Amino acid sequence: MNSAELIETPEWSFASIAGYEENPLLTINSEIIIHTWIIIILLALALACVNFILRYTVIGRFLLIQFVSFFVDLTKQSLGFFTFSHCVFAGSLFIFITLCNTASIIPWLEEPTRDLNTALALGIISFFYVQYTILKTRGPHLYIKDLFQPFFVMFPLNIVGKLSSIISISFRLFGNIFGGAIITKLYFTLIRGSILLELLGILSGMNFIIVAFFTLFEGLLQAFVFAMLTLTYISIGTQESGH
Amino acid sequence: MLMHNSSEFVHYGVVASSIVLSSISVGLGEGLISWSALNAINRQPAARDDIMRVAIIGMTLVETVAILGLLVSILLLIYSNIEITSHFSNYSEIGIACAMGITGLVIGLASAVPAQAACYAVARQPFFTQRISGFMLMTQVLIQTPIISAFLVSLFIQGQSNSATTMSNCLRLIASGLCVGVGSIGPAIGLSAFAKAAVSSLGKNIKAYDKLLSFTFISEALIETPIIFCLIIAILLLFGIPQETMDHDFDGIIFLAAGLCTGLGTLGSGISSGKTAAAACTQIGENPGAYNILSRTSILAQSLIETIVLYTIILSLLMILLR
Numbered sequence: 001m002n003s004a005e006l007i008e009t010p011e012w013s014f015a016s017i018a019g020y021e022e023n024p025l026l027t028i029n030s031e032i033i034i035h036t037w038i039i040i041i042l043l044a045l046a047l048a049c050v051n052f053i054l055r056y057t058v059i060g061r062f063l064l065i066q067f068v069s070f071f072v073d074l075t076k077q078s079l080g081f082f083t084f085s086h087c088v089f090a091g092s093l094f095i096f097i098t099l100c101n102t103a104s105i106i107p108w109l110e111e112p113t114r115d116l117n118t119a120l121a122l123g124i125i126s127f128f129y130v131q132y133t134i135l136k137t138r139g140p141h142l143y144i145k146d147l148f149q150p151f152f153v154m155f156p157l158n159i160v161g162k163l164s165s166i167i168s169i170s171f172r173l174f175g176n177i178f179g180g181a182i183i184t185k186l187y188f189t190l191i192r193g194s195i196l197l198e199l200l201g202i203l204s205g206m207n208f209i210i211v212a213f214f215t216l217f218e219g220l221l222q223a224f225v226f227a228m229l230t231l232t233y234i235s236i237g238t239q240e241s242g243h
Numbered sequence: 244m245l246m247h248n249s250s251e252f253v254h255y256g257v258v259a260s261s262i263v264l265s266s267i268s269v270g271l272g273e274g275l276i277s278w279s280a281l282n283a284i285n286r287q288p289a290a291r292d293d294i295m296r297v298a299i300i301g302m303t304l305v306e307t308v309a310i311l312g313l314l315v316s317i318l319l320l321i322y323s324n325i326e327i328t329s330h331f332s333n334y335s336e337i338g339i340a341c342a343m344g345i346t347g348l349v350i351g352l353a354s355a356v357p358a359q360a361a362c363y364a365v366a367r368q369p370f371f372t373q374r375i376s377g378f379m380l381m382t383q384v385l386i387q388t389p390i391i392s393a394f395l396v397s398l399f400i401q402g403q404s405n406s407a408t409t410m411s412n413c414l415r416l417i418a419s420g421l422c423v424g425v426g427s428i429g430p431a432i433g434l435s436a437f438a439k440a441a442v443s444s445l446g447k448n449i450k451a452y453d454k455l456l457s458f459t460f461i462s463e464a465l466i467e468t469p470i471i472f473c474l475i476i477a478i479l480l481l482f483g484i485p486q487e488t489m490d491h492d493f494d495g496i497i498f499l500a501a502g503l504c505t506g507l508g509t510l511g512s513g514i515s516s517g518k519t520a521a522a523a524c525t526q527i528g529e530n531p532g533a534y535n536i537l538s539r540t541s542i543l544a545q546s547l548i549e550t551i552v553l554y555t556i557i558l559s560l561l562m563i564l565l566r
Contacts, residue, residue: 076535077535077538077539078542080536080539167553167557168550168553171472172471174475175472175475178475178478179395179471179474182395221464222464224461225465228461228542229546232539232542232543236543236546236547
């Protein structure tokens, strides 16, 4: 398949890229759910080995301790103080989203975050956790009072502002992973046509660069930004001590 | 006959503008880099080899923009729609000119700015050329993300332009190109302001390298979020709208408005988000001990600034979906 056919084939519809048939918000993509479950099983298997890694491997223990202390530092840095539950929440979000974003390096697996539904679900989870934390810290009276700040008229705008954090956090994740997935898919469809191009791609390291940048680097970065922004929203909500 | 001539004129105009606009900015950018390199050599003649090396690395990366513009022009020349009777398929290529031309014009100049700052930084710290050039490379690669998304959108527009036979279809393709093209102006200016501040503060205080590196990753990801929102709207315009639902010409105006809404909405927030992060970066370079409070404040401010883009993207989505 040459490049002309590639960009002119009707297969290149929204459905083929994202896996939807009709409206992306109303259709459930069964493949994505299966892939998410595979990632959850992989994660559970890895968690089952943690005890073994901590006891018997030196490098694994070092890496685990580094990772945990990194997240403790991150929590302190974003919130200004350390809270165990926030740290655990942000850390587990980071691990899960990183695995979801970089899932395509495992053969016959696709990134679940390429689906808008997964990204929105993660955004909604983060939103409810943030709102629950603010409600717990500020108390119901102050929480409702904050919605009417600075004037009574601002109530709808405050509600929209709170809800827009879902769209902000989930569209950022979805857009980045989706764009990267399109670029890698386009590139690999392009070189699949001839053996010469495939050899050239492997030998020149172009395949590696594309995968490393658009899958590994973007995936890690976006997962980190997601966890970081959740902590930042908590810090915005809880540190607002009156106007 | 007149119609046929005008559609040919548009086709070749698009072919020319895609390469011309990006090469103008690349030419200017490379000129600026060599100007700064000469100034830096004047300042620190002993480090002239290092400065020249950094300048050449910077120039090769800036040239990527012109190469992508050339690629699009060649693709357009090879797969031309001249024989097709409907002139709308040629008019819809204006979207490619908007996407590639405007983005190339901005990105070429924007990605030259960190290389300029890197020349002065090497003149100040000649023993850390390796680190400074690596840092510059990374910021330049991140600045050039918009041109990749514009290239992608141009490919899709080219693929769909054959089947664009109605006014609304043609305007839809132009709108998606405009969205990406106009939308990349603000974030590109912000990214370049941030990268300049980051590289020059690295030149002033090389000990803050680790902190500046992690801060750069997060900040550039946050500054270029508006571009991702524009890409989402452009992809939605390209693939998310069923063909049978747009039978009226009035729909085309709605698509154009939706694309321009998100595109123009990113302008202010991209610039101001970049300026905020640049100020924080300069302070981190001067006082690495205050990294925690500075990065927290900067990220907080940036996530608040981004809310403005969200309002425009919500409006665009409503316009497209509630037609």
